[in-house]
Amino acid sequence: MTTDSQDSSPDSGPRDYRDTLFLPKTDFPMRAGLPKAEPKWIEFWDEQKLYHTLREQSEGRESYTLHDGPPYANGHIHMGTALNKILKDLINRSHQMLGLNANYVPGWDCHGLPIEWKVEEEFRAKGRGKDDVPASEFRARCREYAKGWVDIQSEEFQRLGVVGDWDNPYLTMRFESEAVICAELLKIANSGQLYRGSKPIMWSPVEQTALAEAEVEYADRRVTQIYVRFPVNYRRGKSVNVDDFDKVVSSNSNLRDDQKEQLSALQDFTETGKGMLETGGQSFATDNISIVIWTTTPWTIPANRAVSYSPSIQYGLYEITELEEVEFDLGQSIGDKLIVADDLWESVAKASFIKDSKRVTDINTNDLSDFVLDHPLRHMPGADGKYDFPIPMLEGDHVTAEAGTGFVHTAPSHGEDDFNVWMSNGDKLASLGIDPAVPLTMDDKGCYTDVMPERFEGLDVIRTSGKKRGQDGKANPEVIKALVETGNLLARAPMTLRDAHSWRSKAPVIRRATPQWFISMSKDSLRDKALAEIERTKFWPERGRNRIGTMVKDRPDWLISRQRNWGVPITLIVGPNGELHTERADADAVNAKIIEAVFHHGVDGWFNTPIEELMPENNAGWEKVSDILDVWFDSGCTHAFCLKQRDDLPDRADLYMEGSDQHRGWFQSSLMESCAVYGEAPYKGILTHGFVVDAKGLKMSKSLGNVMAPEDLIKKFGADIIRLWVSSSDVTEEIRISDEVIKTNTDSYRKLRNTLRYMIGALDGYDESEAVDYADMPALERWVLHRLHELGSDHEELVRNHDHRVIFSRLFNFCTNDLSAFYFDIRKDALYCDPLDSTRRRACRTVMNALFERLTTWLAPVLCFTMEEVWQARRPGSSVHLETFRDCPDAWQDNALAKHIETVRATREQINETIEPMRAEKVIKSSLEASVVAPTSGLAEALDALSVIIADDYANPSDPTDTLADYLIVSNAVLGEVITVSDLKETDAKKCLRSWKYFHGEGEITPRDAVAVSRLD
């Protein structure tokens, strides 16, 4: 520090002491200019090869692996993806600085429908339809398209400050990944957990293709609604007369013995009309009792296998007593008894020409559950015995009493609900000796297959060609005709219905069971394994365990096949009798060839390599499967092709961290895949975060116009502000963002920045050689270290528990309350005015240095740009991100000291409250104008313990020690009975021209200031 001031002479006025002060000095800008500054730091880190340096530096350290969940490579990042990646970065950086090796490898999900559509659209724009583009070319373009977005998103993530292996991320579409995915699938097939079943999907007969939910639109359509009755055959366990029992048993020869016994005990399947039915405490002949259903798709009746009911609906048995007079023959006659929901009987009766009826009895649902029905077409001409099977009653959540009859006709091959209720009632089906396999009742063209009686075989639901393309085919009329013949049609009428249509051809869409590939939840105890692993996994927050647990408990077998183009193929070869190549003796050799082909040529390697090359021997009648895998299977394999393949990562991740929607998504697919192949979860812990919502807590959507884009925020405020927002939010719930929230964070940012800036200035020229030993420090300094120890002691635990919000709010409050408003404020005097080599000033700088190192490193994971800037203001060229968190020695802990400081602080507050009104009256302006009497109670003891003296002069001006006045930032303070504040301006005290303190004595500055100045001159 230099001084160019001249000696003060009597006629040049009072001397200006400003230049003799040791004011903070720094070039560190107060205003951040983040939008411009941040990209330069990214460049700096690139030059330093930060990611690689971190890896070298932490070689041999214990690893901490947060395995990235892959975002979909389509579109720009949004607030949710930004939040996700920042949170990951926060966790990675914190663990790295804890002294671990947190190697982060980002990844992308590249296959799938959305990209397929975009690319289809592109080709269409060029006048090339789906069938004109060779599959290889199409897939190549998909690959290119995905790559484009990977590059863009990579830039966007890096702009947020996320550190990771951006040069070598994992992609589900890399050939190596695709090969591993195929290999994983083959392992599952080898283990026998894979099987081929069937399931209804949306199907367009016109285009002969499967459709995804997003590919259909809903439009009005004229359909025929019908009421159909299902004759009650008997009630399980209660019926009489066994005629055809042997027939049933023999037609189900694959029944287990216990099932046969059960069947026998139930005295089963009888010819219609021979039984008696007990229900509602009464007995009825079953010959004229029926359950009534309503449907708008008559063509599904031949595929009916069950009737669903709901226990929450009231059902009644109604006897027809009078019919309308009509010109055609009715199936129903007086005396017939019908079971219908009470709430719907009126509408059913009206539709069915029933003029009058009487309600015979309640039908409770326990009884209902035991009813077994006849198929309504059982006795139609030409049935060929194909409907001689029992129709069970199944309980279903999807059944309501809003429309129809309160019963739902269930054709598992033609409806999602039907399928679900069918599949989830396996036990009941088994007890009735019913094969639970879903029949393939309809072919690609939408025509009945040979599962049906000859009468129906080949009939089409929808015309697929000609002028009437898209209109009803022959199936509906023929079915209705057959129902009339059996007398089971109660009514028919046209109606308008909103129904699914293909968005391309506008033709109606049907639901149709098709052969699909499944991974069994039970064959190799996959469900049990997964549930056991969930128990072993750590969850943040804990409720995640319950959420994924109930899903896994209830989930059906995993449907993994898709009839699509852009994805990893199901690399199976199926034999003439449906057997898999993995069951053959040469399976290993075939598998090796398949994997090799995919490894070298990607998915095209499968599609383009002829079967003779993959399976050279005995391949007659064998065919390659042309389905592709569900993309969830792809991403469920990331642990296999990323973690387990890379040498620099462990096989199992410490943490998977995604939005709470991934309980059903990636967390589960990864768990299933990994348990199926390796018998364990690929992760040790799961952390979930909520979704970003707007100021009112509503989700962001274009239609609401409440969308905020990370890009805009970066341009306007900078990535560090977004990062601050993440670390100040409770990420386990929904996370709000709004202009106001951003403003709050911008303000917090400024406060932190200035606190750090002040330290940089105060530490100007600081050298270790001026450090003061802990034992020699004033109490105030030791208290700051105590506070640091407090913050540092559970910092690691907070990091390991991902409590970043707690860390941040504690640091922020520390900076604001303890440093800025208390410690810094008190120490300004010593820092600016004490002789340079005074113990007090040196101790302050020693502590400032300790503070600086800890605050910058603790904040570095959050404010990665700003802390680098702060760090380099003192250590140019080095990077704060290569540092680890500093230790806070236990010796710093001093609870007694802290208590005493709190006592003094409380006094300070009381004094301030007293000074405040005097300020308002303009008696006292600066607190240094005040002389105060502080209350003795409790304070004297504290001051004594803190070695704070009560005097208006320092005992040793060249090495001052703290006075009570210093703590209170007044010029004079003594102890007394009551608080009093008096104005020193009204006394004979002089204002020191250098320290602005009022004092008594010779000269224009206090003795302490005189020493400081004299040492400069």
Place this chain on the structure above:
RNA sequence: AGGCCGGUAGCUCAGCUGGUUAGAGCGCACGCCUGAUAAGCGUGAGGUCGGAAGUUCAAGUCUUCUUCGGCCUACCA
């Protein structure tokens, strides 16, 4: 419609197993300083805890209902 979760000052958050006048920071208002200055300091005003009922001597904290919001399913034969 079902499953899981949440609603504490304008904003972001504390508030453990129910127990004195519900806390913090920011923002806001007013004032001070002008030697952290597009900074710093001080003082103050703001919530009855989404709503209702109940349990209890006592409830933000337990129970039920309700309302709003979020995620995930299911959306109709």
